[in-house]
Amino acid sequence: MADEKTVAIIGAGPVGLAAAAHVLERGMSPIMLEAGPEAGHAVRQWQHVQLFSPWEYNVDKAAARLLAPTGWNSPDPQSYPTGGELLDRYLTPLATRTPLRETIRTSSRVTAISRVGFDKAKKKGRAQAPFEIRYQNGKDPEMLRADAVIDVSGTWFSPNPAGGNGLPAIGEQKRADRVAYGMPDVRGADRARYAGKIVAVLGAGHSAVGTLIELVHLADEVPGTQPIWLLRGADPAKAFGGGRNDKLAARGELGSAFAALVAAGKITVETEFAATHLSQSEGRLRISAGACCEARSVVVDELIVSTGFRPDFSFLSELRLRLDPAIDAPVALAQLIDPNEHSCGTVRPHGARELAHDEPGFYLAGMKSYGRAPTFLMITGYEQVRSIAADIAGDKLAAARVELVLPETGVCTRGGVETEAGCCGGPAREDASACCVANETAKASGASGCGCS
Template sequence: MSDGTVAIIGAGPVGLAAAAQVLERGMSPIVLEAGPQAAHAIRQWQHVQLFSPWEYNVDKAAARLLAPTGWNSPDPQSYPTGGELIDRYLDPLATRTPLREAIRTNSRVTAISRAGFDKAKTKGREQAPFEIRYQNGKGPEVLRADAVIDVSGTWFSPNPAGSNGLPAIGERERVHRIAYGMPDVRGADRARYAGKTVAVLGAGHSAVGTLIDLVRLADEVPGTQAIWLLRGADPSAAFGGGRNDKLAARGELGSAFAALVAAGRIRVETGFGVTHLSDVEGRLAVSAGGARSVDVDELIVSTGFRPDLSFLSELRLRLDPAIEAPAALAPLIDPNEHSCGTVRPHGARELAHDEPGFYLAGMKSYGRAPTFLMMTGYEQVRSIVADIAGDKEAAARVELVLPETGVCTRGGVELDTAAGCCGGPAKEAASVCCAPDQTAKKAVKAGCGCS
């Protein structure tokens, strides 16, 4: 397809990168963004510093699109906040390049199908264009496209507090005391948390960063207390790879957090699976199975996110039933199997579905898995757009080397990724899970232990 229309859902970093790639291929992108501006989700966490420096956060096709505007590339070794990513890269990309004509803001996609075909009808399906319905404040609109890349992310679909994947009993009734994700506890949301007892539920980087900020807030405002509610039994699992992490900022975050926990600056409640939330004497009682309860002023739920698949119900998706990621990608990112923060580069082959021309990419492609890196998304859409354009060789090519976490586990066994056992392209679809083994063995190194 050399001159077709590609609909891109979401104008975040990966969505804009996809649009830049589409333009370079001579096709026409149309970007549908639910928010009032590009990068709407990032604007919700713009106070957060990224783990990766600028060299990993700028897409190459996007940089080429920005070059004629006089754009100055930031210092590749410095670490931007979300706000700096917007101001110095995403806003110029969305407003000063030809992409400004392709982006439709305040346009929330409500459904996607094939023109004239429901999900059950097969014959002639591949030749039918996609029909995308969206709302833009003027009533329902309809767009037709030859291909669709859904990079709408997961930020606005946070996981609930309940340890069974459902909202805890009483959670919906007490949302005024609950925040999800990573609120700006020392900035925009300072008044809400200063001098309060605040519980943070979760074991990922969002929870860790929020707990560190609460300790800093306690240094500034006496009476602020941070409580870490951890579903698992081992706090050290959240500390990361430390010095072995090739993303230094990520390693430093884990090390700083470990020091605060060791110093007793954060109260830790392990094995705490939340089941109930209730009001007790003007405070919020957070209960685990009725046997344990913690009384707090505020609760921050940082238990990850999940994809919104509701508007894709008429498309033929091939998703892993547990992770809700594309079936070929899921074995590489399933947290039940391994904890690697680095996944080998992947593209159109792993992200394709039984609906030709439709792809999930970006954070949404990871389903419920937690370890997505922005540069992974850039490689995904480079490969996807090449595939849409019919350049199968470029689609199959790997053009990215990812930094490693230093420490990970696979199948319950701790591995040293510094030894070179993670990463590298799969040689054939049937061996996609064991691609790291293949790569390591070719370099005369030990394999990752896939069985």
């Protein structure tokens, strides 16, 4: 029975809290394990950042139903929150003023998950054995058992390194005092570190673009601040996005504003720069790309690595995962989001079917489910956990049903050619297993692969 099931949820971020709300609404018992000192710990690391999706895409429906009896005022659905506003106006009330407060165990870092009485190799009877979750809370190791596990621990604390080959650049750890990752608050909390300095930003995604824009503003305020954009690719325009074609207006505006700054010469651009070495140079940091005498280099005061994130699977080694070998996402989901196939800004809604593994009752969701792909939206995670909660409760029809329509990016790259006809032609019209119109057409003709490339 659903009401007899205990569901362990790893991570108390936006999608983790939404998962707990859906599990609770299904009559099951959620237990949330959060590594940080409070819910939304990862969001606190980027609370200065404005989201490019409005409130209507950032509030989960089951969570809103939990908040309603508390007198919670729903934010304007068309306004754009910062990470701090997301915390103050939504996540913190959800974690502290609803029944979810009784389910969250903070400062509880999961160290291992297995099946009671079963190692990874043992199969017969495995699906009936409960999960054993071990975690560390600053005391002795703790353990709990659960009927199902949803891992929504995210990727924020596992950033990709500076090296263009997926490995740290040689010398990266040794020069860690001059390297930051993600999206530091260059005009706020971290202002003293970057003001008046030569700062290189490595990456081409939204984090890199947003940081470079903030550095330009900082340069206007503090003379001597010099932003340098280190781009692994050859074409800066690929980072500019869909502009007015983007249905997430703030995302389109970000790319347009960035393009204008680059065109105005406010940002020094180094293309085809795949970092290989970091070394000291007269008290500064030398960033080199290439080998020996063929190496190019720039000398800066600080380096910000904004090259994305990757999932941490270290505590899942005793579970039977089915992951795509390239992007570390569940295999069924990977074909929808693989950036080698297409670069759409959104992906069709998906749920338990695409997120399940060979370990019955275990699911990856949220940002972690996307592995190394960069196209995740918060509302996508909410749809994931709605479906997963239904699946765990045994409601297979609800688990398979799609209850979400996503905004399109307006620009899709197919084989290096951009089109403004929507994301790979837009959502599939009839085939629910297809990621887009291009994929639907490919499937209908008997072809394999996404069909977008």
